[in-house]
Amino acid sequence: MEKGLFPNSPHKSEIIEIKPLRSLAPLIPKPVQLSSQLGFSPFFPIGETRETQAPPVLNPAPLRSFKSTIVEEEHGAGGGSFRSPFVEEETPRGGASGGDTSSSMEGLDGHCDADDNQKRAAPDSQNRKSSQKKNKKTQDQQQADSRPSVGAGLAPNDEGDRESVNFVLMTFDSLRRRLCQLEDANQLDSTNAIKRADLRASNTLMFKGIRTNPNKRVGVAPGVEIGDIFFFRIELCLVGLHGQVMSGIDYINIKGEDKDEPLALSIVSSGIYDDDAEDNDILIYSGQGEHFNKKDKHLVDQKLQRGNLALDRSSQQHNEVRVIRGLRDVGNKSVKIYVYDGLYKIQYSWIEKVQSGGGVFKYKFVRLPGQPSAFAHWKMVQKWKEGILPRSGLILSDLSAGVESIHVPVVNDVDNEKAPASFTYFRSLRHSKPFGLIRHSNGCNCSKSCVPGDLNCSCIQRNGGDFPYTANGILVSRKQMVYECGPMCQCLPNCKNRVCQAGLKLKMEVFKTKDRGWGLRSLDPIRAGTFICEYAGEILDRANVSQNGKEEHIDEYVFDTSRIFAPFKWNYEPSILEEVSPKDTSEDYAIPSPLIISARNVGNVARFMNHSCSPNVFWQPVLYEENNHSFLHIAFFALRHISPLTELTYDYGIFRSGHTEGSSTPKGRKKCLCGSSKCRGSFY
C-alpha cells in the first residue's frame, strides 16, 4: 500500500490492476496431511498394534528421535535417491516448490553405508529403555517410546521446502507456548509437570512425523534460509539443520575403503569455547570434550573421536558444513539465539595446548563466498545498537519525539527523500466520540499482578481461564478476543496481562524501501508471538466513512476490521495433543462492531507497515477497559521468528465492497510487490 509515501507522491498513481483477488491461497500449506495422519487414536494401549489404521508403509518413517533418520538412509537405496514413491504419495507438499529431489544427497552421501547405519539403529531397545525411565513421562510420550518403528506410518517430508519449514516451526512453537501456558498456570498435576516445554513439544511433533529434512545430508537443508533464526536447539533438529540436541557437532558415517569414516555435517558455535575470529566469514571452532578434571585440577586433553574425528576428516575432504552461530543479543542477554550462517568448509585444523595442560582441537572454518550475509549482518546491527558503528542514512533519531519509551529512528539508505509526510505521533487510539461497549465493571481485583491459573481473576475468566500470554509476554494463541487488564483493574501496571498497553518494546526503525515507500523493521530479533505494536490512530465512524466513500479509497492509512482477511492457522491443530488443547481454538475473531482506524493524521509506527501476501506479522483484537468503557484495540504480533532488519509486513485484507468484483478496476487498488510466491498480485 505504500503507506509511507507522501500523499502527493507520483508513485501514488501507480495503480495497476492485475488479476481478480478471489484467488486467495491459504497461507499455511499442508505439508503434512494432518487430518489423515491424526486419524488414528494417539491413545492406544501400549503394545497393541494398530496396523489397521496405518497406511502400508514400505519405507517406514522415523517415529521420533534423530537416529531413526539413519534407518531411513539404510532403506534409501544407497542413499543417493531417497525417494520412495510411497513417501512421495503420502506427503504432498501443497503443490509448492517440491520439485526434484535428486540433488538431495550430493556427492559424499552417495557413499553412505547401509550396514553401518543398521548397526547403530536399535530403536526397540532404545525405546524400551526410555519408557522404563521415569514415571514423570506423559502418556503420550510413553506411547511414543513404545511405538514400534515399522508400520506406524507417518511419513515426514523427506525433502523440505520453505512452507514445510515454516509449518513445522509454527506448529512446534504454538504447542510449546501452550505447554508453557499450562505450566505457568500449574494446571497439570505434579506427575505431568512440564519442565521443558520445548522438548515435550518436539517429542509430540516427532511422534506425529511433523518435521522436515529428516535425512542427514551434506550441504543445504532445503527450506531453511541463511539468516533464519531459532530460539531452541530442538528447532534446528525439527527442520533438519542440525540433528544433535545438545552436541555441537553433527556427522554421519561414510563408508571408506577399509573402515567407516565420519564426516561432519553441521556445527553449532555457541561462543563459550572462545571461538571468536576477527573476520565474520571465519570461525575458529573448538573440538568437543574440553573439561576440567576437578581431582587433578587440570584440563583434560580432547580426544580425536566422535565429532572431533568427523571434523578432522572434513578438514581433509573439505566438504560443506552448515554453520549455526549461537549468540546472545546485546539488548537481551538472557535469550540465546541461533542464526543459520550458511555453508562453510574447514580449511585446516590444529591442536592447541592450553596453559594448564589441556590439548584442544581447533578447526578453521571459512565461509563459502556468494552467500547472503547473516552473521555479519548481526554483528553490524549489534554495533549500531552499542553505538560503536554510526548508523548510515539516519535522518531522524526519534520519529515518536519522545512519545515512545524507546527511540524510533528514521533511516534512508535508498534515495534523497528526507522524511515521511508529517503526522502526529500518538501511541494509541484517539476517539472522535465515545465509543465502545459500556460496562460497569471495575476490572479485576487482583492485588499486585494477575497470576496465571487464578480463576478468581475476572480478566482471566474473560479469557476463558487461560492467561493469554506466557511468562515472558508472548501471545500463546490467536483467539476471538484477548482481554487484557486495564487501568480499571486493581492489579499494578506491570501486570503480565497488559502487554499491548506499554508501547514499543522492540528497537524498530522506519526505513525507506527500494520500491514500496517507507517500511518498518526491527533491529531486535523477534520470536513468534511477540507483541510488536498496536494500530494507533483516529477512530472513524462507519457512517462517516460511507458518506465519504471516495475518501476511504484515498486514505491509505485506514485499518478496517470489516475487510476480508485470508484465513490462516497460527495455533497448532488441537488433535496433535488433544489432552492439552483448550476447548475453543477458533481463530475467527469476534469483533463486536467494526472498528475503523485512520492513521493518516495521527498514528504510530504501525502506519508504516507494508502489505504482504505472505506476511510475518498478524493482527489480533484486544479489549481492555478505560473510563468505564471497553475499548477495542488492534495489536500486531509476530507470526514467526523474524530476523533483524527484516521488513515487518501484514496482510491488509480485501476491501469489502459490492462493486469491486468483476473487470472494473476499483479505485485505489495497487500492484503488490511483496514478492511472495503466494502473491495475490494486488491489494488495496
Place this chain on the structure above:
DNA sequence: GTTAACTCAGTTCG
C-alpha cells in the same frame, strides 16, 4: 547400562 554433549530454565549470590 553408562555417559558425554557448545541445552534450558530457574535460583542464588556477589
Place this chain on the structure above:
DNA sequence: CCGAACTGAGTTAA
C-alpha cells in the same frame, strides 16, 4: 537490579 555461577531436569547417540 544486573550478570555470573550453579543446579536440576532433560534428550539422543555412542
